[in-house]
Amino acid sequence: MLFWLIAEVVKILIVFAGLLLSAAYLTLLERKIAARIQNRMGPMEAGFHGLLQPIADGIKLFFKEDIIPSEANKFLFILAPILVVIPALTTFAVIPFGAPVKIMGHTVPLQITDVNIGILFILALTSLGVYGVVLGGWASNSKYSLLGGIRTAAQMVSYEIALVLSIVGIIMIAGDLSLSKIVSEQSHMWFIVYQPVGFLLYLVASTAEMNRVPFDIGEAEGEIVAGFHTEYSSMEFAFYFIGEYAQMVVNSAVIVTLFLGGWQGPFLPPVLWFLIKVFFVILIYLWFRWTYPRLRYDELMDLGWKFLLPLALANIIVTGFIMVLLKG
Amino acid sequence: MEALFYVFSFIAIFSALMVVTMRNPLTSALYLVLCFFALAGFYVLLDMQFLAVMQILVYAGAIMVLVVLVIMLLNISKIKSVKTDLHQKIIGIAISLVLLVEIIFYIAYGTTKKPTGIFTHSVIDKIGNTRVVGEFLFTKYMLSFEIASILLFVAIIGAYLFAKKKF
Numbered sequence: 001m002l003f004w005l006i007a008e009v010v011k012i013l014i015v016f017a018g019l020l021l022s023a024a025y026l027t028l029l030e031r032k033i034a035a036r037i038q039n040r041m042g043p044m045e046a047g048f049h050g051l052l053q054p055i056a057d058g059i060k061l062f063f064k065e066d067i068i069p070s071e072a073n074k075f076l077f078i079l080a081p082i083l084v085v086i087p088a089l090t091t092f093a094v095i096p097f098g099a100p101v102k103i104m105g106h107t108v109p110l111q112i113t114d115v116n117i118g119i120l121f122i123l124a125l126t127s128l129g130v131y132g133v134v135l136g137g138w139a140s141n142s143k144y145s146l147l148g149g150i151r152t153a154a155q156m157v158s159y160e161i162a163l164v165l166s167i168v169g170i171i172m173i174a175g176d177l178s179l180s181k182i183v184s185e186q187s188h189m190w191f192i193v194y195q196p197v198g199f200l201l202y203l204v205a206s207t208a209e210m211n212r213v214p215f216d217i218g219e220a221e222g223e224i225v226a227g228f229h230t231e232y233s234s235m236e237f238a239f240y241f242i243g244e245y246a247q248m249v250v251n252s253a254v255i256v257t258l259f260l261g262g263w264q265g266p267f268l269p270p271v272l273w274f275l276i277k278v279f280f281v282i283l284i285y286l287w288f289r290w291t292y293p294r295l296r297y298d299e300l301m302d303l304g305w306k307f308l309l310p311l312a313l314a315n316i317i318v319t320g321f322i323m324v325l326l327k328g
Numbered sequence: 329m330e331a332l333f334y335v336f337s338f339i340a341i342f343s344a345l346m347v348v349t350m351r352n353p354l355t356s357a358l359y360l361v362l363c364f365f366a367l368a369g370f371y372v373l374l375d376m377q378f379l380a381v382m383q384i385l386v387y388a389g390a391i392m393v394l395v396v397l398v399i400m401l402l403n404i405s406k407i408k409s410v411k412t413d414l415h416q417k418i419i420g421i422a423i424s425l426v427l428l429v430e431i432i433f434y435i436a437y438g439t440t441k442k443p444t445g446i447f448t449h450s451v452i453d454k455i456g457n458t459r460v461v462g463e464f465l466f467t468k469y470m471l472s473f474e475i476a477s478i479l480l481f482v483a484i485i486g487a488y489l490f491a492k493k494k495f
């Protein structure tokens with residue numbers, strides 16, 4: 001019992017620290033890749049090739065003056081950025097990030113907790129991410145923030161449906177909602193082979209859920225200053241930033257677990273495989289951002305409701321038919 | 329486990345009270361979200377993780393987001409004065425009296441019952457309660473499940489027609 005408790009706490013600490021650190025260093029990776037795509041050098045001053053840049057940014061944000069606009073709802077203004085970070089960090093609790101290891105005769109699964117409804121847990125927490133953005137936009141008492149908040153809410157509610165439906169095919173094939181079972185089902189073949197459409201749908205819909213370019217109408221700089229976080233400064237702003245990048249890590253981890261075989265792979269240790277796969281999915285997200293221009297509001301809604309949603313439904317029906325045909 | 333039950337009960341009752349007493353509709357809506365979370369906690373304590381997650385996914389994640397969005401769009405930051413009439417008061421008092429009597433009746437005459445049936449804690453742990461819920465929905469409660477789905481379908485078409493009329 002005591003061993004289990006210690007193992008559990010250690011796992012939580014490792015995951016928590018790892019997520020925060022990777023969120024910080026993703027900012028550097030993003031800037032470096034943006035620079036590469038635009039034929040620049042990116043941050044070069046702090047440390048070797050800008051390696052200390054995230055730390056410098058963190059210190060700067062920490063010591064900045066904390067401005068809360070007058071007439072703003074103070075409590076909600078401070079609560080909103082926290083509401084973005086908490087679901088993003090909590091989601092990782094159900095993701096298996098390595099094969100079970102043996103320590104002193106005990107088998108420790110490398111997953112904080114294996115609930116039997118793992119996928120639904122992830123979806124439920126993803127659906128809560130919208131609150132932080134919407135409340136931040138409302139509590140700032142600024143028109144740009146409010147516009148950004150409303151746009152983001154409409155967008156996230158629309159794309160959530162496609163996001164949820166794109167996973168149903170996986171659940172049908174695996175026959176289980178537990179993530180550790182889904183990973184072990186993929187020991188022969190990754191699910192991306194059976195569900196290529198589902199994979200692409202999830203990739204697009206999750207980009208929209210994170211409000212990243214090309215789906216960033218909620219913070220469109222050219223139109224509404226910076227959208228929902230226009231009025232934010234100092235650590236509250238940093239929280240939005242951490243939340244966004246932590247979400248990106250988590251979404252990549254979900255994609256790896258559901259479609260790319262989780263931690264499974266030959267030769268290298270499982271944890272390393274998991275990290276490599278997550279890194280590549282993150283690269284895809286970054287690549288999206290610096291390749292595509294932002295969608296207009298009506299284009300965005302058309303894509304979500306008239307293209308992704310019917311495609312996701314068709315994917316479920318086709319998957320069902322094929323499963324029945326192969327069985328009989 | 330029992331301590332957790334009291335924690336969730338306290339949160340649920342406190343947030344439910346705040347929903348009706350808060351003057352700012354947005355704050356009320358957010359307390360309602362908190363209330364849903366406390367209810368989800370009850371479901372987890374009752375070994376019904378599936379219902380708990382659905383509670384959060386559907387109510388907190390979808391319905392309340394729409395409510396919050398509507399409040400923000402209408403920009404009603406404060407209710408200045410609440411209009412009440414006699415009918416409302418009479419109905420309200422009657423309902424709360426009936427509820428009070430019910431609660432007193434349950435506390436006075438209720439007895440604890442042992443759970444019966446084949447789905448014990450260990451069985452549910454093994455097969456997961458999603459499977460149990462799904463099996464029941466598609467065998468024993470098939471008819472009510474289909475009726476509910478048709479109702480929802482009608483509601484979707486209705487919503488579409490109402491939205492279409494404006495243009």
